Amino acid sequence: MNPPAAALPFLAAIGWDDAEIQPLAGDASFRRYFRAVAPGRSAILMDAPPPHEDPRPFLSVARWLTERGFAAPAILGEDLANGLVLLEDFGNARMRETVDAAPESELRLYEEAVRLLVRLHGHEPMALRPYDLTEYQREAGLLTEWYCPAIGLDVDVAGYRAAWEQVLAPLNGVPAVTVLRDYHAENLMLIDGHETLGLLDFQDALAGHPAYDLVSLLQDARRDVPAAIEAAMLDLYCRTVGVGDDFTTAYHVLGAQRNAKIIGIFTRLWQRDGKPRYPTLCPRVWTYLERDLAHPALAPVARWFDAHIPSAMRGDPIVLAG
Template identity: 35%
Template sequence: MTAQNQDIDHREASRLNWARMALDDGGVLLQRASVDAGFRSYWRTLGTGLSRIVMDSPPEHDDVRLWLRMRDLLESGGVRVPQVLARDVDAGFLLLEDLGGPTLAQVMTPDTADEWFDAAIEQLLRLQAIEPPAGMGEFGEALLQRDAGLFEEWFLRRHLGLELDCDDTDRLELVQRRLMDNALSQARVMTHRDYMPRNLMPVLPGPAVLDFQDCVRGPVAYDAISLFKDAFLSWPLERVDGWLARYHARARQSGLPVPALKTFQRDADWLGIQRHLKIMGIFSRLRYRDGKTKYLPDIPRFITYLEEVLPRYPELRALQELMDSRIKPALQTKAIA
């Protein structure tokens, strides 16, 4: 047995022993509840009592204290978050309420989307109304530059095998700079950064918000466009525009610092483009660095998102031209191969 396998076996035994101790039930078993893109994992208890969730955050990779601090902050603002029933922060184990199996992404239908998005908007407005604490991370220049680098390094170079010439590089940098300047110019609020149906649980009152540990002070339009232009679930553009307008009206009524609707629409569209490029880079990195293959099949979703919105903005024409001349042909070649 390798040292790595020994470590895995030891972690599994520690997780199970801790769950049995926390529940005072020596017969409890654990079943994988969900797979995370990072190091954190979730396990559902099986036994005679109420089902619970064990969150396993290996301390060498993930400090559970950060998750707990953010959970408490969001709850203080009225956001529906998982309840913590027991904890061992040094070992990286938490016992949580079980919010069920399917996420909002798995239960939403075209007929129920309006109702669920209204509820998700309500939770988002509560989150955005929370004053970001001193020292909170900033969705600023450094983060935006890192995001831009993900697209070029992992999607263009590693996945597509493209090396841009000087002209293409200059055009891409110009677009990235315009997207960054737009993000930096927006009013700042508490920002989840992954506020999408996959991270929302369909419980009432709710939906409950998950994966919030990386909240930052960021642009006001970011979470709204993330909600409606999801990485794993697509909707017709006219419905997305309608939901953005609905969010905008409620945000203004709540006193959040959103600009006029026309400006907000552009801000949201441009943040969406920035986010789509970043996620294409992240999904490529998950495949080639981490060996996680299930994310790349969603790449065409982002190409569609870009093709829907880029024609609205002549200022970003260079990205459309790059897609037409280099990116889409390379994707087609890769698909045929």
């Protein structure tokens, strides 16, 4: 976790030449993060190296959110040629650790996160690429592309796509909202001086269905969200926005789609990128996926899973691969 060579000249050029650079955790992408600490101030240095990463989508979405009163990090400096961005430091108080340390805060913070989504969905969507059926199919296909071969299963990919086509088709025509796509407890920050949760990791935002970010929050691949909390928060969103059974159905359809995608991505992170910690999260994701597949609207996809991936083959792909 050494900073890139361009980091020190970049920081010096924007008045942070007295900063000490401290490594922070990376993520599932090529992006890395550092904390720049100077006397009386600190900031976050994002290293999004080209050609693997492009920080411009992050900058664009951050500014769009900030203009509408949401707490995205302020942009303190940027060097696009080297993929460097200096961001406002939101501190270390993530929703994840806060809830784990103080379980009595769980309901309150999830309610706050749901109400933030309600406010976000009240705005006209940002001009973004559509999150459409083509993208849903591509993402769902990551499970058959990566997970199934990893555990030695040869499956009917055409039948998988056909089942998803049938299930996803009713989502067409729903008015789009800005979908942040990775909206969960590790990307939500409690910030001193802010009345709302801070937002991170939204560079992949698209214009899509309002149920998607709710799924991301309530079927969290990285922590167990109690079923009672999930049900209460889904009900809170539906009552607040004034939606009913069609939205609940879409929630479970997109839950299944997202969880199938995540299982594929976590397998790919192990096999292609050498990151073996991600497959250990797959058993939790399978639990969510099976819960979604129980919804009647998912019957075609559920039949495909029952025919092609036995229950004993639904888990950590590293363990199953032997």
